[in-house]
Amino acid sequence: MGEQFEIGALHCETCKGLHITRPMLNTLLLSVAKQVREINIERIVKVATEQVVQQKKQWRFCPVCRKSGGMQFNKFLAQMPVMIDECEDHGIxxxxxxxxxxxxxxxxxxxxxxKRQLDAEVPKVAPRTSKSRPKPEPMLASPQPYEPPPAQGFWMFIFLSAAAAGYFFLGLMFVALVESSILFSVVGFFLWPLCWWLSAYAGAKANQNENYSFSTGMIWSFFTILFIGLAPLAMLLPFIFVPVIILLIWIGGEITGEK
Incomplete structure (x- = not known):
């Protein structure tokens, strides 16, 4: 590679190639274009059809950065037979x-x-006046005032407290059944589903789930736990009916023996 010129170009003495920056090339072409007094179509056609005697094209490395993969290989203009190698950072x-x-x-x-071709491809846009300005389109939805999210910490506290109380009353009910305490059995039987529902409602509020209805959830939870709560009573039925049946059999035997 040869010397570097002030115009921003690198010239190779061996292959006679030239590396020039894109700004410098634009400045050079604009300077030449300003001196044109008449468009010579015949000469342009001749330039477009002229073949450049050159070696077989191959990937070249940028002489400045030596970027891996070589420079981009493309046509300078569609109507010209000039194939260039271009580095995005350092030129052509x-x-x-x-x-x-x-x-x-x-x-x-x-x-x-x-320039004429480019101007023809770009549609002409008429300047807007105050009368021709389009009316703003209506908004699809009116802006809603900001509503802060519910206090999740409060509802999580209620959820945990109600769950703990529910387990307490559930255990109290089982203990009362074993000890035959009717009062504690009734208290545990009604307070357990109430605490269970309260924990479910608080959990729904903590997760910002507005689909959980207050009244529907309470009724559904109460009857669900009511039927579940009857299960321990059903387990005690054999202990109640077996002695009764034995007693009835004994009484029947006594009556039959007396006869």
Missing amino acids: WFDNGELRLVIEWAESGGMQIL
């Missing part, structure tokens, strides 16, 4: 004779034709 590499074709294309009015 022109093989021998390619930059000369680009300069000739600009000297013939190629920049002016390119």
